[in-house]
Amino acid sequence: MKVIIDYDTVMFEFKIECNDSTIQNSLKQTIKDNQGKRITDWVKEFIKKVKEETNNDPFAMKIIGCDLYEEQYIKELFNEINIEFEKTVDDKDIQDKYKAIDNFLEYAEKSKEDIVKNALRPNIENIKTHRSTIIEIPVIATMSSGKSTLLNALIGKDYLPEDTGATTATTCDIIVNNHLHNFIGKAIFDGKEEKNTNGNISEFLKDWNLKANENINDKNDEKKYPDLKLQIEGFIPNLNTSNFNLHFIDTPGPNSSQHSHHKEKTFSYLKDNQNLPIVLYVLDPEKMDSKDDDFTLDEISKVFKNNNKSIDRIIFVYNKIDREDIEEKSIKEILNKVESFLERKGIKNAKIFPISAQYAKFAQIENNLTNKKKSDLRNYRDNFIHNIDDNYKGYQLLEYAPLTNSQREQLRKTITNGELDSELVYSGLAALKLYLEDYIINHHKKTQYKELKTIANKVYKQIETSIQLEEERLEEITEGQKKEKEENQKKDIAILDKKKKEAIEDINKIKVDKNFIEQKSREFTMSFNDIKNKTFQREELSKNEAIKLIEETNEVIKNMQISIKTDLISEMNNQLHKYLENIKKITKDKFSLDANNIEINAFNAEMENSVNAININQLHKYQEEKVETITREIESKWWIKRKLNWKVTEEHKVSKTIIKIVDLYRDTLEPYSKTFTITLEDYKQNFIEKFCNIHDSFINRIETEFENTKNNIFEKYTSSMSEDKIHKVMKLKELKKLTIDIKNFRRN
Structure with missing residues (x-):
């Protein structure tokens, strides 16, 4: 079984889903009781409730949207349960949300618009309190x-x-x-x-x-x-x-x-x-x-x-x-x-x-204590601090303070700072101070901004409602006319929305043809394989044979570079232009896009990974001298042997230069094959990226044109008003847009 908690760390609101419908129903009251409380306040009892409902059967849990403090707190509390954390909100995000709330309230306080001032007025004292x-x-x-x-x-x-x-x-x-x-x-x-x-x-x-x-x-x-x-x-x-x-x-x-x-x-x-x-x-x-x-x-x-x-x-x-x-x-x-x-x-x-407040106080004012109180302080130390020699553990108050493991570890480190720091830990006072420090930043401030956001939401809703009512009041038309206008407006927007969807769907149908690049890659591979096969027909070559092989390889390299500069790049540019024209054609009938200035940057005719020819003068690295024994027949010096036609042979040594073909291939020929493979892959990725840029550019322009045309439709249906009222309506729309833009904390 799996339980998912979707939690808002700013507003303390949450939803819970469980793949067991029976347990989901049994948790309804628990969910209702804890809305508006921070997750650290109720998660312990909640998990206890889940365990009861599942008869202590194993279950998994996912928690979405905690902050770092909450995540650490829950991990330490339930290390035996499989809890997955997702979309954890870091401290910077929290501060950004606080800033957005402050920005909106500051805007509302400075605004001279009556609608904004009226919405803010009932909340001013409440804002001051929570600030x-x-x-x-x-x-x-x-x-x-x-x-x-x-x-x-x-x-x-x-x-x-x-x-x-x-x-x-x-x-x-x-x-x-x-x-x-x-x-x-x-x-x-x-x-x-x-x-x-x-x-x-x-x-x-x-x-x-x-x-x-x-x-x-x-x-x-x-x-x-x-x-x-x-x-x-x-x-x-x-x-x-x-x-x-x-x-x-x-x-x-x-x-x-x-x-x-x-x-x-x-x-x-x-x-x-x-x-x-x-x-x-x-x-x-x-x-x-x-x-x-x-x-x-x-x-x-x-x-x-x-x-x-x-x-x-x-x-x-x-x-x-x-x-x-x-x-x-x-x-x-x-x-x-x-x-x-x-x-x-x-x-x-x-x-x-x-x-022990008395122990903590005495430790801090030791120099001002009477002899009697100094004696009391020594007794506190004997009782509270562990004694290894006597196997005495002391009071161990730190281990039983309601802190997280990381907080305890922080205090254990302070014990080594000096006698006073250690005594504040042993007396229990340091644990209380640390809890207060962490509570202020991790609880009090969060609760403070939770309330401020609630107020901001209330102010925004009132502004939104007031604008809507004012817009309706300015429209001096009958209900029938209003209904007809709304229907026509909806119809025009529906047609516009259909055009947008069709244009985007048609654009997405155009596929990117990369086969010609892959075909070119296969051709290059075959060319190098031919060279490789010729190379390894024999274990060694003469210098002249090696020179001939290198000259043949250089010719292949030269042809490959020419092929890239002409066939490949030309085809890539053709494909991009074809794609661009197709998109322009698709959108032309649906939106009056200013698409003429959307052009592509052609691929450079020069190879990005230019390949130089193999230098024949480097052959000396791979050559060696080889001595062979040659046997040949000669005419005998004795007439009797010549008469009997006896064969006489003679041996002599011959030295010749040979090339180590395996080393030559490994160091010189094979790297060129890899270089061309990398070069083609780079062109392929660049090719795809240009397609994506054209695609995204058109989609963005369609979205922008859609919004502009939709606004024109709205304007069209306000044209029956007087210029004064049109001005007021436009001012309201500007106010609405400004309010929404400033109130971006709604996007949490």
Whole structure:
């Protein structure tokens, strides 16, 4: 069985086909539930569903249209399934699609046309929202779960107060600004702003949290610091923001009884499908049996069930993992317990990062720690880092973080960078940071442009509809006249379309005759075979015989070159001219093409691979001296032998020059045969290419003429209007064409 997923990586829309109709029907609801979600959000559950439907029988899968990140993610998730990826969209294509969306919206915003402005107006605020480069990352949990400790670990400082009383006071935004060397603090209230001046951010925040508590406890209607909000801004090491403005937010716990606004603000982050904040929800091992988290987790479960956006933006941080005894229970068992806890709350497939925020923070501020805390840091190192000598594996948090294999490998390499980098990996913080970095570029930005494209489609559709309505309004004719006009227009276009199809069909019927080239090739082969046969009749030749053979070969070469320059090239040019005239004749009666300027470049009468005659003076390379013994009869010196007619013989040595025929053929004669074969093949390919160029040129001109004539037909049926109205209609057509041209992201 084979399942095919045709996926749009920009709009998160997809179609699924299965060659088993029963399973196809059973997947309908799954397909409906996941439309609008990114494939990485649902592919795991989808494949699980397919396995259930097939009773775990083997099946193949093809996925069309993923981006590189999605492909890698799925490959690592399902290496046991035969998954074929087709038409993978690379990063450049993604950026081109983003640019096309931006271009269209920019055009719409700058346009002075009322139709465009009216279509854009209801969407302006929505566009601004989704174009925002600010990404809020609220840290949410019940009180004293370690939210502020986690944020201190993320920024690598000990700035945010971590005691219960302070954290319930007010929110604090931590703005990432990699251009600042030192953090600055701000207190904003009643339209005023107060900055820290002494550089001690920790004391600044403590003081203002005390004032915030006074604000809450003040029973008077007039607060001393109305709408108080705290901010700190500065550089966060080892965090790539991808040019987004990240705002980490330390929120008071939603279960705080002091201020109901805390709960409202927390839930607004969870349900914000416009700005899409990335939510870090901190789970405390010591409070999971209490009911402090219940209400918030119930709200999160609703988001997971009902939200059609990416749920990967809600991340669970299982903090204080150091409180778990891994000698009694493995990290895997601990995380299974957390997963089961969340599933009981209705939250499935959650991203859970095991972390010791305290360890990560201590490692980064080691030089400022007290002796007691330095001792705590040494204990963290002993517990978390593996020890080969003791065969102790440590906490191994990296292996259980919800990362891809390539992300894990990236972090393993950072362990060798130095002690601090390795401790951030061992504490689990580096895994969380890397996930945030990759999520911003691979999820948040994609979701942002998915929404922008939806808006752009909506604006384009409204422009298109408005143009159509305006065109109809300008046509002051009766319904009967309109119907007659439309029918005549359709008839004329149908006739025109038929002409185009017939012309293209007739052109495609003309075949390219290459037989004369192949015949010439056979003639040349036979000529060289004759020479070869004469050459190998004997093993050796005298020098004079070799000279005669070379002269004969040179004559053959000369005749071949003359044949190419006259017969072959002439026939090739004749064939091309004949083909050109045939096409002109075919199209002449159907379209008024300007075909007279379509001419061919004749083949050059000179051979492209010119062959020189064999140089007889090179024969010395192949000659050798051969000595023979010759026996002949002579007259005897003795009269008695002459009388008896006895035969007397005499031997003597004779030297002569011979030519090694095998070497001569291999080095001199045979290469000429190959040269002519290559030359003829080059001419053949050039010949075919010229045919194709003529063919394509005519097809393109027919298509262009078809469009021009069709436009003339449209113009013909608007001639009954006044010149003013004709001008307006033409302006609408220009607007329509411009809008379509700019909105080329429709071609995704």
